[in-house]
Amino acid sequence: MLARQQGVSLVELMVALLLASVITLIALVLLWQQQRAWREHLAMQQIQEEGHLLVRLLRDEAAYAGAHLEALIPPFLPQAETHRNADLEHSVVSFYSQDLTDCLGRNLAAPEIIVNQYYVRANGDGVNALYCRSLARGTWEETELVSGVELFQARVLAELPEGRFAYLAPEAFLAEASAHALEVLVVLRHPQVTTQAQGELRYTDLWGVEKSLDKNAVHGRFFVLQELFNG
Amino acid sequence: MHIASKGSSFVEVLVALALIMISGVSLAVVQRETSFIQQQLLWRWQASQWLDILSTVEESTAQTLPQAPSLWCSETQPPTDCSQQSCELQSLQVWQRQNLCDVMHQELGQVVVMIKSCGSHLCLAMANTENAARRCELGEPTCLMRELNRS
Numbered sequence: 251m252l253a254r255q256q257g258v259s260l261v262e263l264m265v266a267l268l269l270a271s272v273i274t275l276i277a278l279v280l281l282w283q284q285q286r287a288w289r290e291h292l293a294m295q296q297i298q299e300e301g302h303l304l305v306r307l308l309r310d311e312a313a314y315a316g317a318h319l320e321a322l323i324p325p326f327l328p329q330a331e332t333h334r335n336a337d338l339e340h341s342v343v344s345f346y347s348q349d350l351t352d353c354l355g356r357n358l359a360a361p362e363i364i365v366n367q368y369y370v371r372a373n374g375d376g377v378n379a380l381y382c383r384s385l386a387r388g389t390w391e392e393t394e395l396v397s398g399v400e401l402f403q404a405r406v407l408a409e410l411p412e413g414r415f416a417y418l419a420p421e422a423f424l425a426e427a428s429a430h431a432l433e434v435l436v437v438l439r440h441p442q443v444t445t446q447a448q449g450e451l452r453y454t455d456l457w458g459v460e461k462s463l464d465k466n467a468v469h470g471r472f473f474v475l476q477e478l479f480n481g
Numbered sequence: 482m483h484i485a486s487k488g489s490s491f492v493e494v495l496v497a498l499a500l501i502m503i504s505g506v507s508l509a510v511v512q513r514e515t516s517f518i519q520q521q522l523l524w525r526w527q528a529s530q531w532l533d534i535l536s537t538v539e540e541s542t543a544q545t546l547p548q549a550p551s552l553w554c555s556e557t558q559p560p561t562d563c564s565q566q567s568c569e570l571q572s573l574q575v576w577q578r579q580n581l582c583d584v585m586h587q588e589l590g591q592v593v594v595m596i597k598s599c600g601s602h603l604c605l606a607m608a609n610t611e612n613a614a615r616r617c618e619l620g621e622p623t624c625l626m627r628e629l630n631r632s
Contacts, residue, residue, distance in 0.1 A: 262488075273501060280508055287512065291519050298526060305530070405564075407573075416567035435584075453587050458564055471588055475534050475581075477541065 293443035293468040300396045301438050301472040311366060312432045312476035315345035333369050333383060340370035341404040343420050352384035354393050370402045377441045400463060401437035403456050429478045440468040525625065528607050531585050532627040535594060536605050538581065540629055550597035550615055554582035603629045
C-alpha cells in the first residue's frame with residue numbers, strides 16, 4: 251500500500267517562517283539588550299575600580315607627603331615645575347616626601363626626596379588622562395594612571411597666619427600658610443562605553459561651580475579627603 | 482499501511498506560544514532583577530566609601546559624644562561659605578560637614594546618616610530613611626554601619 255505523504259502548504263510555510271522570524275527577532279533584541287546592559291555594567295565596574303584605586307593612591311600619597319622632610323619643605327609645596335603639556339583647567343598637585351619608592355614604582359637604593367606630581371593631559375588617543383610623574387634620581391619620568399578624566403580638582407584646607415582657615419587651590423597656596431587637609435574631586439568617564447540615557451547630569455565642583463556631564467556617559471565621581479602629615 | 486500526517490492542533494500551538502511568552506517574560510524579569518541587584522551593589526559600594534570619609538571627619542573633629550541618635554547632616558545651610566572666604570575653626574567645621582553632605586547627596590541621592598550607639602561604641606549608620614538608619618544594625622543588608630574609633 252502506498253503511503254501518501256502530505257507536505258506543508260505555502261501558507262503554512264509562510265506562517266511558520268513569519269513566526270520563526272518574530273521569535274528570532276525578539277530573542278535577538280533581548281540578547282542585544284542583555285549584552286548592552288552587561289557592557290554598561292562592566293564599564294561602570296571598571297570606572298568604580300579605577301576610581302577606588304585612585305582614591306586610595308591619592309589618600310596614601312597625601313597622608314605620607316611631608317614625611318621625614320625638614321619643616322622647610324611643606325608636603326606639597328612649593329609647586330614643582332609643571333609638566334609642559336598639563337591641562338591647566340585641572341589641578342596640578344605635587345607631593346614631596348622622603349621615600350624609597352616613587353609613584354611609578356621605581357625603587358631607590360636609599361631614601362631621597364621625591365616629588366610625585368599628578369596632572370591631567372591628553373594621552374596618545376587624545377583622551378584626557380591623569381598622569382603621575384616623579385622626580386627621583388634627578389630625572390622626571392611619567393606614567394598614565396587612568397584615562398577618561400573629566401575633572402581633577404584639588405583644594406587645600408589651610409590655616410592662615412591670622413589663625414583663620416580657608417580653602418586654597420594648590421597653585422595659589424601661600425608659603426606662610428599651614429596646610430591641614432587635602433580634598434580632591436575626580437570625575438571619570440569611560441572613554442568608550444555610552445548608555446542610551448539622554449540629557450545632562452548636573453553637579454557642583456569643589457568651588458561651588460555648577461558643571462554638567464552627559465547622562466549617556468558611564469561615569470563615576472570620587473572624593474578624597476585626607477589630613478596632611480605636617481599640617 | 483496509511484501514515485496520516487497530522488499537524489499541530491490549535492491548543493498545542495497556543496501552549497507553545499504561551500511557553501515562549503513565559504520564557505521571554507522570565508528572561509526580562511531576571512534581567513530586571515540582575516540590574517536592580519547591580520544598582521544596589523553599586524550603591525552600597527559608593528555608600529561605603531562615603532562612610533569612610535564621614536567617619537574620618539567625625540573621628541577627627543567631634544569634641545563631644547551625642548547622648549541620643551542624631552543626624553549627621555543638618556537641614557539648614559551654614560551662614561558662611563568657607564570655600565569662598567576664610568572662616569573661624571568652628572564655622573569651618575560646620576560648613577565642612579554640610580559641604581560633605583551636599584557632595585554625598587549629589588552622589589548617592591537622598592540618604593540619611595545618623596550617629597548612634599552600637600553596643601559600647603558609637604557608629605555612623607547610613608540608610609535611605611531616618612527610620613531605617615535608626616533601626617540599622619551591623620551586618621544588615623538594607624543599611625550600612627561603621628564603628629567610630631574615638632580616643
